[in-house]
Amino acid sequence: MNEHDGRTEQTGDGAQVSTGTPNDKAQVPDAAIPELVIISGMSGAGRSTAAKCLEDLGWFVVDNLPPALIPTMVELGARSQGNVARIAVVVDVRGRRFFDNLRESLADLETKNVTRRIVFLESSDEALVRRFESVRRPHPLQGDGRIVDGIAAERELLRELRGDADLVIDTSSLNVHELRAKMDAQFAGEEEPELRATVMSFGYKYGLPVDADLVVDCRFLPNPHWVPELRPFTGLNEEVSGYVFNQPGAKEFLDRYTELLQLVATGYRREGKRYVTIAVGCTGGKHRSVAMSEKLAARLAAEGVETVVVHRDMGRE
Secondary structure, three states: OOOOOOEEEEOOOOOEEEEOOHHHHOOOOHHHOOEEEEEEEOOOOOHHHHHHHHHHOOOEEEEOOOHHHHHHHHHHHHOOOOOOOEEEEEOOHHHHHHHHHHHHHHHHHHHOOOOEEEEEEEOOHHHHHHHHHHHOOOOOOOOOOOHHHHHHHHHHHHHHHHHHOOEEEEOOOOOHHHHHHHHHHHHOOOOOOOOEEEEEEEEHHHOOOOOOOEEEEOOOOOOHHHOOOOOOOOOOOHHHHHHHHOOOOHHHHHHHHHHHHHHHHHHHHHOOOOEEEEEEEEOOOOOHHHHHHHHHHHHHHHOOOEEEEEEOOOOOO
């Protein structure tokens, strides 16, 4: 770290963080308080990649900062005269001795009108085990047990934080470039939109998306899979989409669910939630869910919601 005016404190991990005098705190104007993103989640789920992406976008990134020192870091940024306007902090189980202080730090930030967001990186047990085995490293919490024991312990430790997250990203089937694309989509814009939505089609036979906020089931509609001339195509095909929306109840469902989402979006904005993932499912994630996702995303975009469409299982069969 660069030298700052004031004293220097050493954390339990050996990191040194400069702090000012108590009188400095009262001199920081609200307009100078930097924006804050807290990156957390499962070990092996891509926290380092997410942090690197924000660093490339111009954020000041601090890895493995004890949660108790997050307010101090924000105050240092506020005293930088605008040179540090956006701070990203990686919090994980390596600092588990300090993890209990996170909720207290978040409450402290709220009293100081700090704009903060929590990004939580999630992944399936199978994907995490595969990643740890590929690099031949133990899970930081497995101790004398197995990798799966460490993963289970970490999930329990992070359960409450995951529930408080503003953005949950499931990286089970994502590569590094796809994760960076997701982070870019959320943070690269110069102006922060009121609400961003990801509409994700999926197949129930492959499991529910773990990062879904809302789940829509399209299996009440006839399946184009059983129409021989439509079976090879996907819901992106005009003939398949036309077939789906010519079925009884399809258009009515789209209309009414769009109205429901307008009500939900208003509540999300009121509560300060900026991100929502809407999962639209059918049996295989190829026909009905894809067609419905495309139409639903278009409706949301028309309502001023910045929308990204992801077809998780299309082409998987």
